[in-house]
Amino acid sequence: MKALPPETVRLLCSSQVITSVLNVVKELTENSLDAGSSSLEVKLENYGLDRIEVRDNGSGIKATDVPVMAVQHYTSKISCHEDLEHLESYGFRGEALASICAISEVVITTKTADDDFSIQYSVDHNGQIVLQKPSHLGEGTSVCAANLFKNLPVRRQYYSNTKKCKEELKRVQNLLMAYAVIKPELRITLSHNKAVVWQKSRVSDHRTALMAVLGAASVANMLPVQHHQEQPEIDIDGFLPKPGSDLNSTSSYAPDKTFIFVNSRPVHAKEILKLIKQYYASAQSNNESANRRNPFLMMNITIPASTVDVNLTPDKTEVMLQNKEEVLLAVETMLISLYGYSTGDDNLKTGGNRPNASSVDVPEHANVVVPTPTTDISLNDPELLENSSINADKQDGEQSLNNTANTSSSSISEDWVINRSSSDFDGINSSLPADDVVMNSTADLNCNSPKASKSDSGPGQESEVSAESWSTGRAFSNQITRECLEPVKLHVPKANEEDLGGTEPTSTSKRPSNVIMEKMAKLTAYELISNRSVRQPLSAFSLFEQDTRSQVLQENPRASPQDVTTAVKERWESLGEEGRKKYESKAEKSLNAYNLQRKRATEGGGQCGEGKKQMSAESSLNKAQGVKRKAPLANQQALDKLFSSQPSSKRSLAKLSKPLPFSIATLKQSLNLLSYQNSSSAQGLRLVNRLASHGAWVVLCGRKLMLLNPFRVEEALLFKRLLKNNILPTVRQQTPVPLTDGLLGGPEYMDVLLNMEKDSACFNGHIYFTDPRLVANGFEIRMIPGSSSSERHVEVTGMADCMPFFGIGDLREILQAIKVRDAKTVEQCRPLKVSNYLESEAVRLARQLPLNLSRADVTNTLYRMKHELEEESQVCIHGRPFFHDLVTVPETEQEALQIMSSSC
Numbered sequence: 001m002k003a004l005p006p007e008t009v010r011l012l013c014s015s016q017v018i019t020s021v022l023n024v025v026k027e028l029t030e031n032s033l034d035a036g037s038s039s040l041e042v043k044l045e046n047y048g049l050d051r052i053e054v055r056d057n058g059s060g061i062k063a064t065d066v067p068v069m070a071v072q073h074y075t076s077k078i079s080c081h082e083d084l085e086h087l088e089s090y091g092f093r094g095e096a097l098a099s100i101c102a103i104s105e106v107v108i109t110t111k112t113a114d115d116d117f118s119i120q121y122s123v124d125h126n127g128q129i130v131l132q133k134p135s136h137l138g139e140g141t142s143v144c145a146a147n148l149f150k151n152l153p154v155r156r157q158y159y160s161n162t163k164k165c166k167e168e169l170k171r172v173q174n175l176l177m178a179y180a181v182i183k184p185e186l187r188i189t190l191s192h193n194k195a196v197v198w199q200k201s202r203v204s205d206h207r208t209a210l211m212a213v214l215g216a217a218s219v220a221n222m223l224p225v226q227h228h229q230e231q232p233e234i235d236i237d238g239f240l241p242k243p244g245s246d247l248n249s250t251s252s253y254a255p256d257k258t259f260i261f262v263n264s265r266p267v268h269a270k271e272i273l274k275l276i277k278q279y280y281a282s283a284q285s286n287n288e289s290a291n292r293r294n295p296f297l298m299m300n301i302t303i304p305a306s307t308v309d310v311n312l313t314p315d316k317t318e319v320m321l322q323n324k325e326e327v328l329l330a331v332e333t334m335l336i337s338l339y340g341y342s343t344g345d346d347n348l349k350t351g352g353n354r355p356n357a358s359s360v361d362v363p364e365h366a367n368v369v370v371p372t373p374t375t376d377i378s379l380n381d382p383e384l385l386e387n388s389s390i391n392a393d394k395q396d397g398e399q400s401l402n403n404t405a406n407t408s409s410s411s412i413s414e415d416w417v418i419n420r421s422s423s424d425f426d427g428i429n430s431s432l433p434a435d436d437v438v439m440n441s442t443a444d445l446n447c448n449s450p451k452a453s454k455s456d457s458g459p460g461q462e463s464e465v466s467a468e469s470w471s472t473g474r475a476f477s478n479q480i481t482r483e484c485l486e487p488v489k490l491h492v493p494k495a496n497e498e499d500l501g502g503t504e505p506t507s508t509s510k511r512p513s514n515v516i517m518e519k520m521a522k523l524t525a526y527e528l529i530s531n532r533s534v535r536q537p538l539s540a541f542s543l544f545e546q547d548t549r550s551q552v553l554q555e556n557p558r559a560s561p562q563d564v565t566t567a568v569k570e571r572w573e574s575l576g577e578e579g580r581k582k583y584e585s586k587a588e589k590s591l592n593a594y595n596l597q598r599k600r601a602t603e604g605g606g607q608c609g610e611g612k613k614q615m616s617a618e619s620s621l622n623k624a625q626g627v628k629r630k631a632p633l634a635n636q637q638a639l640d641k642l643f644s645s646q647p648s649s650k651r652s653l654a655k656l657s658k659p660l661p662f663s664i665a666t667l668k669q670s671l672n673l674l675s676y677q678n679s680s681s682a683q684g685l686r687l688v689n690r691l692a693s694h695g696a697w698v699v700l701c702g703r704k705l706m707l708l709n710p711f712r713v714e715e716a717l718l719f720k721r722l723l724k725n726n727i728l729p730t731v732r733q734q735t736p737v738p739l740t741d742g743l744l745g746g747p748e749y750m751d752v753l754l755n756m757e758k759d760s761a762c763f764n765g766h767i768y769f770t771d772p773r774l775v776a777n778g779f780e781i782r783m784i785p786g787s788s789s790s791e792r793h794v795e796v797t798g799m800a801d802c803m804p805f806f807g808i809g810d811l812r813e814i815l816q817a818i819k820v821r822d823a824k825t826v827e828q829c830r831p832l833k834v835s836n837y838l839e840s841e842a843v844r845l846a847r848q849l850p851l852n853l854s855r856a857d858v859t860n861t862l863y864r865m866k867h868e869l870e871e872e873s874q875v876c877i878h879g880r881p882f883f884h885d886l887v888t889v890p891e892t893e894q895e896a897l898q899i900m901s902s903s904c
Contacts, residue, residue, distance in 0.1 A: 109135045781794065
């Protein structure tokens, strides 16, 4: 035997820790979270094979730790194995960076709060630093891994399949979603080939984070759950689907939206997931479909770190629990409090290995908090409530439900868990909503469902609900009063309230109010519901085309619609006489069915017409005899009121016009009063009213009525403000541009530049220009002083990138404005490109204003126009005027008559 070379050992070990792109992203993301970052950017190129970059704004790497930051088994998380009992970080082995360096090319850029600037380090395959240089990145760390698996050709060949690459990208997204759910304050951005795939902003709580991951529709069908117990110490919190919620919005066949955490670490807990799926499926109406689906959930199990072993697999996604049975029992207790007992588990009835209704022992210090879906059985008879409560106490005083009617949270005790599967809820919960109902334990109702009948008829007898008893409303009955419980009961207010005192009606032949005994002449709600359109009859060729089109597509899946149609016609032409007769007989049957349906519809319309005539004759006869009939509304009449679009009483038509008194003298008096309200500014602008159709305002200036466009005024105001105050964002140049006399247009322009305002020298001797005329126009210029003017070096280190072709020519334009026009302000030094850019920004901002400006907003606009804009500049940035003259208000009646005659 002989020892393997160190490089081979390092490669073999690293290829076990880093097996995919997902492992690289996971290790780097956990390092960022351990550094306390609140913003995370993950950038992939070619699905991560060419480049993976993870950038954060954490605390950074200290200068003393830089030499060993990529060396294997060097870490700042723990110092000895005893620290694993108090582990609070995601990483602890010190293998991530070293393993990534062994199979890729790694560049690390970091900066701490104490550093003046960031430094970029290039690391070799041994984790040693081979090159370092300053960088422009801010506080935090950026790790870039290029050419992943370049020395493992078989593994890189595995990702040559595009489908596998897309699956890997999807797994990376699911991993980041898990961290986004457990860390609501974390901002995450995932991009692939410079296109954003998924992102999440900072939010305040886990519910909002779930909305960003699952969507608002799914989170609306989820309930927050909590569980706490002291011995052993277990805390569970999260969100689970509501009982009976929609399967499509709260589950899927893939487990990618099932987030289970142990101490905020995403893990694969198969036993916990199996338990959750079992109880979730039992709470759904369609159990067969729900058994194969994975519910959307978020569950964080917090237990002492000393009872968890995380160091099982290289990716740390599987953990070993010391108190595994207690954790499973706590999860099951919480699931029972939300979903009830699992109906699909036979052990609950036969007493198998799993705990059943008589053997579930909730820990003594357990406290489960769930927004409990409970049941409200509303009984209108107070005597019935009293009898039911007495009967319940006689039967079993200890089996009553002790729960608080609180729709937000309930404290569930051991009695609640044991009695949750009692027969009081078997037949009733299925027909009542499970979201906003309240359980009433004083009403002991027993229904004739299969489960409820076991206690009455014995263990070997079961009564089934027949279709006939269900349709007639006799399926369920009250155990005390023996009255039938109707699935749907319409409460209609009675016309006379004579029997409010509790007296029974004397009439014994009263027909049931929920049964329609006669066919109404007018269109009923039931006819609206059952109405169907009559299909047109099909020809023989159409029937043949329906049968043949699928066969053509099966034979040639890539055939175009024209090819399919041509093939069907060819087969129809080559079809034998017997085949044609077969389809012609089918077409004849379709035509007969269509004629029969039309005949029935016509006869039904005639019957409705005859019924209307008969009803009108009966109403005229009753009116002639003076008979007054007062009967309570039937259910059909109540439904007709709800579904009818016509009003019950005839309403008078709204008048389209209304005459108003008007005279020239009254108008002149009102305008004079409006114009001279303020004697000190009688010649100022006064708002009259808004012209809603054009979004303009009618204003009065002296005797002139004008039309004002406030949006043009806002454009001019915004443009002037941007010229004066806007600072263009500067982007650092990878290679600074040196400035010379020839580049600036002569030594006189270099002298103008050197005389501009500068900052004090930095620690490295560099001097940055801080003149607002340069900074506001997006230029960052620094000067490196020398012993003489010839050794002095001036260069542009940053420029604005919001405009195309923006560069040294615009800087020359600024210097020329200072030298020729003696420009002192930023507004006077704007280059032409910057002015055009700010004009477009002003138009964009003006278009974001609401269309209907209030009177206060327009008044404020006029005030700012008077104080900020010059009087002669009454046009917008496109040269269009603010005001449009309408008319001059006449002072005398003769002038008014002249204006009217000229207009005619």
